[in-house]
Amino acid sequence: MSHHIPVTHADLQAYVDGQLGAERQREVESYLQQNPDTSTMVEDLLRINKEIHKAYDPVLDEPLPEQLVIRQRKPSAGLLDVAAAICWMMLGGVIGWQFSSMMVTTAPADTLTAHLVKPAAFAHVVYTPEVRHPVEVSGDEQEHMVKWLSKRLKTTLRIPDLRSHGFELVGGRLLPSTDRMAAQFMYQREDGVRITLYNRHGGWGDEQTSFQYTKQNNTAVFYWIDGPLGFALVGNLDKLELFKLSETVYQQLN
Amino acid sequence: MPRYSEQVVSYIPHLRRYARALMGNDVLAADDLVQDCLERALSRMHLWRKGSNLRAWLFTIMHNLYANNMRKLSNAPQFVEMEMESSILYHEEDAGQELEIRDMQQAIAKLTPDQREVLLLVTLEGLQYREVAKILGMPEGTVMSKLSRARNRLRTIMHMEKPKRLTRVK
Structure with missing residues (x-):
């Protein structure tokens, strides 16, 4: 069988991608029947296409985040945002941050996600797996720690006592947050489970919000604003358990 | 709106x-x-x-x-x-998952970013070459050559890695 136009590599690609006209496709098909080597190559390419779909199509069926929200306003993307974005990219995969932070609400929610929830979750996944250096100042030096961190954050911090829930204070550390400083307190239960309380001073006016909840894979966060301070309690716990802890934290701080 | x-x-x-x-x-x-x-x-x-x-x-x-x-x-x-370190650390857990899928994911990760984009827009999204060219702001011919290179690379990677994995499995 003869071919009017020679089959090019571009034809083969387009054949694999289903982007040939019907006639040209038939021509390529008959060419392939006579050229087993090329045919093998084309089969490889088709297999690659199939495997790519197999690897990633399941994402299409993943449930979209509970609160599908479209942010109305975007905070200006300064250098720190860029740095944060890079950090997020680096750490990605550690927890699957699935969109709970996404969509429909107003600007404050947006601010909270960017400046409280994400940094808190990020700090949680960075420091809780640490064996030797989970904290900067150990819980034994609680008094010193609270003085120091309060001074750095320019506010009065208090460290909740969560022993009634079986959580002992491990200690705390100073953290750079998106555009200011933050403090993280870490607690640990006998079975090794750790939770962190993230404290950030300012950035959202003087307001009060209710408890809000978000969860990605196993990492759950309850967060709220109380006056100038924003809190995020992060842990790999179920919602109710973390909620009870959040209530205790809230009560002790008020 | x-x-x-x-x-x-x-x-x-x-x-x-x-x-x-x-x-x-x-x-x-x-x-x-x-x-x-x-x-x-x-x-x-x-x-x-x-x-x-x-x-x-x-x-x-x-x-x-x-x-x-x-x-x-x-x-x-x-x-x-650090990026590499963390991905190694956290990927170990799923080591038991389907090898084929992971092979493909790892192979794609070895492409250059622009090869990856072209390949995925064409195969995964099923976009026309013309559309891909517009999205990526490059001539259609460049899309075709990047696509071809990406596929060659994948073929090489997949064929090279298969035997190694088999010997390791037993």
């Missing part, structure tokens, strides 16, 4: 799938990318011409964000080592 955001939302699963593949199966980074993309799309809805191809427009936005991120990352070499 709500029609616009509804339409945007309807593309989220596709954007997520593409981002996931683009970011080497890194869920967190991928969803961050999608989120940035959606934010930008919504803040710029006034720039979108009604009746034009919204899907292509969204993928264009995502491409720009991705290209920017890539540039920034390449300017920050000190981060590279």
Whole structure:
């Protein structure tokens, strides 16, 4: 069988991608029947296409985040945002941050996600797996720690006592947050489970919000604003358990 | 206007799938990318011409964000080592998962960013070469040659790695 136009590599690609006209496709098909080597190559390419779909199509069926929200306003993307974005990219995969932070609400929610929830979750996944250096100042030096961190954050911090829930204070550390400083307190239960309380001073006016909840894979966060301070309690716990802890934290701080 | 955001939302699963593949199966980074993309799309809805191809427009936005991120990352070499370290650490857990899928994911990760984009837009999203050229801002011929190179590379990688894995398995 003869071919009017020679089959090019571009034809083969387009054949694999289903982007040939019907006639040209038939021509390529008959060419392939006579050229087993090329045919093998084309089969490889088709297999690659199939495997790519197999690897990633399941994402299409993943449930979209509970609160599908479209942010109305975007905070200006300064250098720190860029740095944060890079950090997020680096750490990605550690927890699957699935969109709970996404969509429909107003600007404050947006601010909270960017400046409280994400940094808190990020700090949680960075420091809780640490064996030797989970904290900067150990819980034994609680008094010193609270003085120091309060001074750095320019506010009065208090460290909740969560022993009634079986959580002992491990200690705390100073953290750079998106555009200011933050403090993280870490607690640990006998079975090794750790939770962190993230404290950030300012950035959202003087307001009060209710408890809000978000969860990605196993990492759950309850967060709220109380006056100038924003809190995020992060842990790999179920919602109710973390909620009870959040209530205790809230009560002790008020 | 709500029609616009509804339409945007309807593309989220596709954007997520593409981002996931683009970011080497890194869920967190991928969803961050999608989120940035959606934010930008919504803040710029006034720039979108009604009746034009919204899907292509969204993928264009995502491409720009991705290209920017890539540039920034390449300017920050000190981060590279850590990135690799963390991905090694956290991928060990799923070592038992389907090898084929992981082979493909790892192979895609070895492509250059622009090869990866071309390949995924064509195969995963099923976009026409012409559309891909527009999204990535390159001539169609360049799309074709990048696509071809990406596929050659994948073939090489897949064939090279298969035997090694088999010997390790037993």
